[in-house]
Amino acid sequence: MWRWALATPLRRRDLLRGSLQTHHPTPQRPPWAVEEPLFLRLCDRCDRCLEVCPSRLLVRGEGGYPQVDYQQGACDFCDKCRQACRPGALSMTQTQPWQRSPHIAQTCLPLRGVACQSCRDACEPMAIRFPPVLGGIARPQVERDRCNGCGACVAPCPVAALSMITTRSDAQPSVTSLTDEVAPCTL
Numbered sequence: 542m543w544r545w546a547l548a549t550p551l552r553r554r555d556l557l558r559g560s561l562q563t564h565h566p567t568p569q570r571p572p573w574a575v576e577e578p579l580f581l582r583l584c585d586r587c588d589r590c591l592e593v594c595p596s597r598l599l600v601r602g603e604g605g606y607p608q609v610d611y612q613q614g615a616c617d618f619c620d621k622c623r624q625a626c627r628p629g630a631l632s633m634t635q636t637q638p639w640q641r642s643p644h645i646a647q648t649c650l651p652l653r654g655v656a657c658q659s660c661r662d663a664c665e666p667m668a669i670r671f672p673p674v675l676g677g678i679a680r681p682q683v684e685r686d687r688c689n690g691c692g693a694c695v696a697p698c699p700v701a702a703l704s705m706i707t708t709r710s711d712a713q714p715s716v717t718s719l720t721d722e723v724a725p726c727t728l
């Protein structure tokens with residue numbers, strides 16, 4: 542759990558150095574996926590994880606390997622995909638289903654002076670806050686302590702400003718401010 546209480550600006554140079562996040566050179570795999578090289582060796586592209594997922598966020602990606610599409614839905618961590626995976630490409634040896642949280646790009650409406658809180662409304666764990674701004678538009682802040690990486694905030698964004706990124710647990714602040722320039726990220 543993160544102990545830092547103060548909001549910490551997310552700076553472009555931090556992102557480019559990779560000190561806060563790891564951009565995905567590969568697609569985002571289903572929860573409990575083993576490391577990518579092993580995943581590609583173990584996964585037999587059987588589609589069983591896609592078929593059992595009640596949230597329908599798992600889709601067939603490049604080469605027939607499963608990947609996550611948060612525009613389709615959010616993960617509720619029901620564990621059905623992992624149980625369906627016979628080769629062990631999704632494995633309980635992973636202590637957490639994944640370490641992901643939303644990245645919010647500069648296209649975010651409040652950052653452009655337009656009020657919007659759709660992402661907060663979609664977030665059951667209440668991990669997205671909008672601290673009031675005197676005479677201004679409140680901007681989103683992600684509380685990573687609360688975020689479980691479900692991805693429910695992604696699809697409701699009217700300008701597709703949110704994308705899920707893998708986060709390094711040993712290097713990030715508990716609260717990310719979005720007031721500074723941030724690097725774009727794609728799934």
Ligand code: SF4
Nearest residue numbers: 594616617619620622
């Ligand atoms: S844990 Fe459940 S909801 Fe999440 S991807 Fe797997 S089957 Fe779908």
Ligand code: SF4
Nearest residue numbers: 584585587588590626
């Ligand atoms: S159930 Fe396992 S082996 Fe089958 S496609 Fe999904 S990850 Fe790959």
Ligand code: SF4
Nearest residue numbers: 664688689691692694
């Ligand atoms: S990924 Fe889920 S828990 Fe995290 S901020 Fe988005 S909706 Fe909230």
